[in-house]
């Protein structure tokens with residue numbers, strides 16, 4: 001039986017010198033689910049994941065693995081496995097060697113090394129030097145390292161980056177399987193479409209703040225947009241608003257947010273209105289994501305009086 005191990009980030013703030021990378025960030029990744037932690041470059045994803053894994057200290061707030069900070073865990077690698085994009089493997093050593101060293105250091109049975117190499121599809125390549133690995137193979141090795149302790153939770157920084165389409169499909173299947181076993185899977189990405197078919201829940205971070213937190217379906221629902229028109233446009237707008245939609249009049253009819261095409265048609269029918277136009281103008285999920293993260297060129301220094309932001313700066317080293 002797996003121990004349900006939620007990953008909880010509470011009011012996390014991280015200041016690096018002049019840069020406030022995280023501002024009062026809170027969310028929870030739930031057991032049995034794959035949570036996508038999404039945001040453009042520099043949004044604060046890696047900073048958050050490093051704090052979760054005990055590699056950096058927050059300026060304020062806390063990050064908890066089943067209620068405990070990483071450093072408070074008795075057998076950390078058995079509770080949470082991490083793979084960060086900055087992880088470097090010595091090019092002259094084999095993938096297997098790396099894992100054996102990690103296993104010995106953590107008191108993990110060496111037999112796990114071959115188990116995880118097989119699990120990530122590196123059974124044959126494990127004895128080759130890492131220097132000859134493709135980016136995709138290094139991603140697999142990172143995942144193998146994260147799985148070494150057979151942990152209840154996984155924290156993976158950009159695990160899909162660098163994989164070819166077959167590799168992406170394989171990674172999706174494995175992450176789904178790991179979550180179905182009851183593990184908590186938290187993975188970061190800067191491209192929603194890359195992980196859209198993998199994640200159950202989505203946390204979007206922008207400028208070091210949470211811009212969205214909820215199930216993928218809720219993000220999808222937010223992208224529904226319908227264009228509709230009727231001879232009596234005002235009556236139609238009233239009926240749609242009464243049904244809970246946001247309605248914006250335009251030159252080519254009404255733009256409706258919050259209802260899909262079928263429901264829009266039903267509302268019109270119930271109001272006895274004959275439609276002259278009805279079409280689905282839903283934006284792709286990626287454009288909703290882009291809208292949520294717009295203007296994310298870089299994280300700027302927070303004003304000194306910004307609420308919830310500690311003013312004392314901490315060095316970059318943890």
Ligand SMILES: Nc1ncnc2c1ncn2[C@@H]1O[C@H](COP(=O)(O)OP(=O)(O)OP(=O)(O)O)[C@@H](O)[C@H]1O
Pocket residue numbers: 016017019020021039040041042043044045046047048190298299316317
């Ligand atoms: N050690 C550090 N010292 C100073 N600034 C840092 C340090 N680490 C991160 N930052 C800054 O903090 C902000 C957030 O960076 P972070 O790496 O967490 O973002 P990210 O969302 O993971 O981006 P990426 O996808 O590019 O890795 C950026 O402005 C970055 O330049």
